[in-house]
Amino acid sequence: MENKQINFFKTKDINTVLKPFKKGTVVNIDNLEVREKQKELKLGLHGWYAICPSTELKKNKIHYFSLFDEPLLLFRDKNNNVRCIKNICPHRGSSFYGGSISNGELTCPYHGARFSSQGNCQNIDRITCSHIVDNNYDNYAKRIHLSQFKVVERESYIFIYFTDKSETDLNKFNDDSLISNYDLTANGFSVKDSVSEEVLVDFKCDWSRIIENHLDILHIFWVHGDTIPDKDVNKNVLVSFNQKININPNYIESIYFYKNNPTKEFIRIKYIPPGRILIYKGDPAASRYVQVLDHIPLGDNKARVIVRHYRKFLKNKFLNNLILFKEIQKKIFYKIFDEDYMILKTQTYNQKLGLIKNDEIKLLGEDRIINYFWNWYKKSEEKDNPWKHINKNKELNVYDEIILKYPPEIKKLEVINNINIIRKTFIRYAAPLVFLLLII
Ligand code: FES
Ligand SMILES: [Fe+2]
Missing domain, CATH: 3.90.380.10 (Naphthalene 1,2-dioxygenase Alpha Subunit; Chain A, domain 1)
Incomplete structure (x- = not known):
């Protein structure tokens, strides 16, 4: 720009x-x-951004937002870990707007694909479209992932680490900006x-x-x-x-x-x-x-x-x-x-x-x-x-x-x-x- x-x-x-x-x-x-x-x-505009107060993200609710015009969302999985993902369904690319969270699983409103999260620092990796019968279905499920960004909750804020590349595996993230720099106690x-x-x-x-x-x-x-x-x-x-x-x-x-x-x-x-x-x-x-x-x-x-x-x-x-x-x-x-x-x-x-x-x-x-x-x-x-x-x-x-x-x-x-x-x-x-x- x-x-x-x-x-x-x-x-x-x-x-x-x-x-x-x-x-x-x-x-x-x-x-x-x-x-x-x-x-x-x-220098740099990539890094940790406080996206919303912890209290703002309620259980079974989706918080829609964007960063630099890229649509993203937050939700809590069943272990109460916050997930930040691209608001783009990996089935056919619709938004999750109008979708829902149930038992920590995110459901796409278009064809009902459901994505689970296994806990902190693991992938959101399971897709289930319950009406579809497909012999290759398990293989398809293994190949599909939501794109996500790293999230931490500190001092009642939800921070995400924004870069130009989202990941399917959070362990691949290698942020070089210390989140503790933002803590009030550190300041x-x-x-x-x-x-x-x-x-x-x-x-x-x-x-x-x-x-x-x-x-x-x-x-x-x-x-x-x-x-x-x-x-x-x-x-x-x-x-x-x-x-x-x-x-x-x-x-x-x-x-x-x-x-x-x-x-x-x-x-x-x-x-x-x-x-x-x-x-x-x-x-x-x-x-x-x-x-x-x-x-x-x-x-x-x-x-x-x-x-x-x-x-x-x-x-x-x-x-x-x-x-x-x-x-x-x-x-x-x-x-x-x-x-x-x-x-x-x-x-x-x-x-x-x-x-x-x-x-x-x-x-x-x-x-x-x-x-x-x-x-x-x-x-x-x-x-x-x-x-x-x-x-x-x-x-x-x-x-x-x-x-x-x-x-x-x-x-x-x-x-x-x-x-x-x-x-x-x-x-x-x-x-x-x-x-x-x-x-x-
Ligand atoms: S686009 Fe999401 S389930 Fe098809
Ligand atoms: Fe002012």
């Missing part, structure tokens, strides 16, 4: 990438400190004493533009200033920061310290390629919350984000239920993503039509991490060429209706959440009051 927006970043190495830019007008970030001899971020935050809320959100816009948005500190003040409950996050409040960037093969992070209190961290944004961003409020070890953003490149102009918020405050379940914390938090998540949505959609349009011209774009000093990201992305795209299945034919977007199911693209869950807030508020507060009035 040609990516017009990155052509203007001609930078060759990190020293050039990080050369000083003009200062911004809203927030002053200077004193950039780059550690000597740090290494470049490892300085102990999840043990925390609780969390999460939502999934779908966007009809470019995956890399969403990552850019989440690496961008400046827009937080402008776009989300009225929504994020932090007194320093407001476009009318000027706060100055010093920035420090750390880079190594596994991640790049940008740390913002208060200028008037140089040891105090305001925010730390950490990008662990290809799809994860961690946002810490303060130093990770002392942080009272961390936001985990997983970016899923469903396809061209189509992406999903899983946002999970771990927190170490307000952990009392009863109090949480009483004040409807979960629902209110979800409402805030939806609002924040709504605030970004039109910006991201129009930016994607401008990008895809080649309207963002190199010589018309001037970056701010605060955009250093974004500049670094685009350079990395361009090289990673060249290395792995993940967009080779890209669907350019709009008429053929048949998977959209199967795959896109979350706000802001699909409003249903947002509406349900709002109804829940009203209903539960009434039950908790208004109903006892009405009851009391009736007695009086």
Whole structure:
């Protein structure tokens, strides 16, 4: 895929990438400190992607999704192991959409072929079309396999290792990217004493533009200033920061310290390629919350984000239920993503039509991490060429209706959440009051 927006970043190495830019007008970030001899971020768009929270994949249910426009699905086998397979039946190539899972076996809706899974790291290898009598049937069954990708479940996420080649035998996979790099515990935050809320959100816009948005500190003040409950996050409040960037093969992070209190961290944004961003409020070890953003490149102009918020405050379940914390938090998540949505959609349009011209774009000093990201992305795209299945034919977007199911693209869950807030508020507060009035 040609990516017009990155052509203007001609930078060759990190020293050039990080050369000083003009200062911004809203927030002053200077004193950039780059550690000597740090290494470049490892290149590549193949690797581990968090696809959905573990709780999202229910027993006997199929989770349909795609990566770089390739249709895939997840289900749980009878040992509760998650399987990730190409959503293409090896009999005659139909999708499994409309099929079912029963007793951990996947049935194709077209001719009823049924595939079993024998457990972790073994093939999904048995096909049974019960109405067909064929002397060679056993031989046929031995020759047919589902194509699959490696799956692990960690910290209540389902990750798959995406490469350009699915396998019939999982033992053939030789991934060179450590899954433990994505663990919160490996990234300085102990999840043990925390609780969390999460939502999934779908966007009809470019995956890399969403990552850019989440690496961008400046827009937080402008776009989300009225929504994020932090007194320093407001476009009318000027706060100055010093920035420090750390880079190594596994991640790049940008740390913002208060200028008037140089040891105090305001925010730390950490990008662990290809799809994860961690946002810490303060130093990770002392942080009272961390936001985990997983970016899923469903396809061209189509992406999903899983946002999970771990927190170490307000952990009392009863109090949480009483004040409807979960629902209110979800409402805030939806609002924040709504605030970004039109910006991201129009930016994607401008990008895809080649309207963002190199010589018309001037970056701010605060955009250093974004500049670094685009350079990395361009090289990673060249290395792995993940967009080779890209669907350019709009008429053929048949998977959209199967795959896109979350706000802001699909409003249903947002509406349900709002109804829940009203209903539960009434039950908790208004109903006892009405009851009391009736007695009086
Ligand atoms: S295409 Fe799946 S059973 Fe025939
Ligand atoms: Fe945003």
